Every structure is written in C-alpha cells, then in structure tokens.
Amino acid sequence: MPLLYSSPGTRPVAVDPPLVLAPMAGITDSTYRLLLRRIGGVGLVTMEFVSSEGLTRGNWRTERLLRWEEEERPLSIQIYGADAERMAIAAARVEAEQVDVCDINMGCPANKVLKGCAGAGLMRDLGRARGIIAACRKALPTTPLTVKFRAGIDEERLNFEELGRICEGEGVSAVALHPRTAKQMYTGRADWSRIARLKEAVRIPVIGNGDVEAPEDVPRMMRETGCDGVMIGRASMKNPWIFRQAADLLAGRPYREATLEERRDLILLHFGLIPVAEGDQPKQVMNKLRTFTGWYTHGVPNGGELRRRIQSLPSPEAFREAVEEFFARRLAEAA
Numbered sequence: 613m614p615l616l617y618s619s620p621g622t623r624p625v626a627v628d629p630p631l632v633l634a635p636m637a638g639i640t641d642s643t644y645r646l647l648l649r650r651i652g653g654v655g656l657v658t659m660e661f662v663s664s665e666g667l668t669r670g671n672w673r674t675e676r677l678l679r680w681e682e683e684e685r686p687l688s689i690q691i692y693g694a695d696a697e698r699m700a701i702a703a704a705r706v707e708a709e710q711v712d713v714c715d716i717n718m719g720c721p722a723n724k725v726l727k728g729c730a731g732a733g734l735m736r737d738l739g740r741a742r743g744i745i746a747a748c749r750k751a752l753p754t755t756p757l758t759v760k761f762r763a764g765i766d767e768e769r770l771n772f773e774e775l776g777r778i779c780e781g782e783g784v785s786a787v788a789l790h791p792r793t794a795k796q797m798y799t800g801r802a803d804w805s806r807i808a809r810l811k812e813a814v815r816i817p818v819i820g821n822g823d824v825e826a827p828e829d830v831p832r833m834m835r836e837t838g839c840d841g842v843m844i845g846r847a848s849m850k851n852p853w854i855f856r857q858a859a860d861l862l863a864g865r866p867y868r869e870a871t872l873e874e875r876r877d878l879i880l881l882h883f884g885l886i887p888v889a890e891g892d893q894p895k896q897v898m899n900k901l902r903t904f905t906g907w908y909t910h911g912v913p914n915g916g917e918l919r920r921r922i923q924s925l926p927s928p929e930a931f932r933e934a935v936e937e938f939f940a941r942r943l944a945e946a947a
C-alpha cells in the first residue's frame with residue numbers, strides 16, 4: 613500500500629516511493645529539489661525551513677526562499693516559530709500556496725532557534741507545541757499537516773512518544789522522527805529503536821530519519837523499525853542518486869552507481885540552474901558552485917584535483933570549462 617498523507621478534509625497526498633527529502637537550510641532550495649526530481653526516486657521533497665516571523669512580516673529574504681516550481685511536486689513547505697498566532701498565519705500562507713504538504717519544525721537544535729523556543733525548543737513545552745499544532749491545523753483546511761521532531765531535549769527528557777500522540781490527536785497526517793536529542797546536535801548515532809517505539813505509540817504514518825548513508829540503509833530502517841517511510845538528508849548531497857537507488861531496492865531490483873557521464877551531466881545541469889536561482893549574484897553563485905562541486909566529486913577518481921582547481925576560478929564560465937575538461941579526461945582514461 614502506498615504511503616498516504618491524509619486527514620479528514622485534506623487532499624490526500626501519496627508519497628510514492630515512500631522516500632522523503634529532509635529539509636536542509638541553505639541546501640534544499642528550488643534548484644536542489646528540481647535536480648532530485650529529475651534524477652527520480654524521491655516521493656516528497658521539502659523546502660528548507662521558513663521562519664513564521666519572516667513570513668508574517670514580509671521579509672524579502674524569507675519570501676525568496678518560498679520560490680518553487682510545479683515540477684517539484686509533491687512538495688512540502690516547512691515552517692517554524694514559537695507563537696501559535698504567527699504560525700497560524702504562516703500556515704494559512706502555505707495553504708494559499710497550494711503546495712502538497714505543510715510541515716512544522718520541532719526538531720531544530722540550533723541555539724538561536726531553541727532560545728526563541730521554536731524548533732526543538734518546543735519539546736520543552738508540549739502544551740505550547742499542542743497549541744501551535746492545533747492553530748496550524750485549523751489554518752490548513754485542505755493541506756495535510758506533518759510535524760518533524762527529535763527524541764527530546766536530552767536523554768533525561770525523551771518525550772517523542774508523547775509529542776507523537778499529541779500530533780495524532782490534533783489531526784496531523786504524519787510525523788517524522790530524527791531520533792537524536794537536541795543536546796546531541798549531530799554527534800553520536802541516531803538510535804533507530806526510538807523510531808520503532810514511536811511507530812508503536814501512534815497509528816498515523818511515521819517517517820524515520822537519521823544516518824541513512826547508503827541505499828541499503830533504507831530497507832534496513834523499514835525492516836528494523838516498521839516505519840512507513842524514510843527521510844534522507846545529508847547522504848543526498850554526496851549521492852543525489854540515493855533516492856533512485858533506494859527505490860530500486862524497495863521494488864526488489866538491484867541498483868547501479870551513477871556513471872561518470874551522469875555525474876558530469878548533473879553538475880552541468882545544476883550549474884546551469886544556479887545563476888538563475890541566485891539572481892546572477894556573482895558571489896553567491898560562486899559559493900554554491902564550489903560547495904556542490906565538492907560534494908558531487910566525492911568518489912570520482914582524482915576528484916580532489918578538480919576541487920583544488922575550482923578554488924581559484926573567477927567565473928561560472930571558467931567553472932563550467934574546468935568541469936567539462938576534468939570529466940573529458942576521466943572518460944578518456946576510463947575508455
């Protein structure tokens with residue numbers, strides 16, 4: 613049975629395959645989401661988190677984050693904030709955008725966010741969390757609402773099962789758990805047994821997240837935890853084909869690694885999209901090009917050579933030439 617996000621009154625959204633792109637601030641912008649869509653295998657893509665404060669005060673930076681294309685669907689917009697009224701206005705804005713899903717961030721461990729009692733800070737105050745969820749659900753008559761959270765603030769305060777039950781009671785369509793505590797940030801390992809515990813605690817779909825590194829980890833997480841879907845974040849940066857590869861495994865097919873040609877074409881496609889997305893702002897464009905080339909060349913023979921070379925290149929055109937030349941050499945060597 614396909615994974616379905618639905619609640620009374622909302623449009624049901626099929627997440628098929630049951631694989632979700634994790635929201636990542638500064639990474640999962642429209643360009644990145646489009647690339648993953650074109651590669652295939654991802655059932656739902658998520659926007660980086662959008663501040664309800666910025667959204668309700670007309671901040672232009674926040675508005676820029678909200679750009680998206682039809683081709684990205686199904687698409688989820690994630691909002692965060694500590695005030696139920698402002699969060700409801702932000703949720704109403706998501707409803708008006710007519711995207712497929714609205715997600716609330718209750719997992720961000722960054723101090724700036726925690727101190728404002730947003731993100732994982734809400735796990736310190738489940739009463740406030742409940743108020744925010746109820747207000748957002750009301751503001752989203754047709755769009756399914758999901759909530760993403762951590763295991764708790766620290767090991768002494770693990771309250772993910774309680775928060776899961778609150779979500780279920782307030783008409784949330786699905787929950788996603790990254791089972792580290794806020795205190796852990798990204799250290800240690802994600803304890804998947806907590807995903808299994810959440811699955812026992814609620815009847816709504818549970819999306820497991822945390823430390824999926826290879827395609828094989830996806831069926832393993834589903835088997836070990838009983839989760840209904842898997843959310844992948846960091847691994848998609850080094851291997852954007854991971855969704856397609858995992859989808860192959862879920863369908864009972866072997867998967868294959870991306871070829872050199874596919875890697876080259878992906879980098880060039882991404883590079884073609886970035887200047888448009890960044891409004892041709894040279895500094896931002898160059899920064900993004902360097903970041904993504906760094907990731908995409910992991911595992912490519914002599915990838916370090918290209919990574920070093922691009923540090924000193926002056927323009928996107930020079931960048932493109934360097935990438936083409938690098939791959940032409942690798943392909944000739946492989947022939």
Ligand SMILES: Cc1cc2nc3c(=O)[nH]c(=O)nc-3n(C[C@H](O)[C@H](O)[C@H](O)COP(=O)(O)O)c2cc1C
Pocket residue numbers: 634635636637638639660661690717718719720760790821822823824843844845846847
């Ligand atoms: C650079 C970066 C930015 C992130 N931004 C967000 C965010 O905006 N909202 C959110 O809920 N989680 C955010 N996360 C957490 C991820 O969504 C995910 O829960 C976490 O990385 C664990 O999954 P992974 O092991 O597959 O990466 C971010 C993570 C990273 C590495």
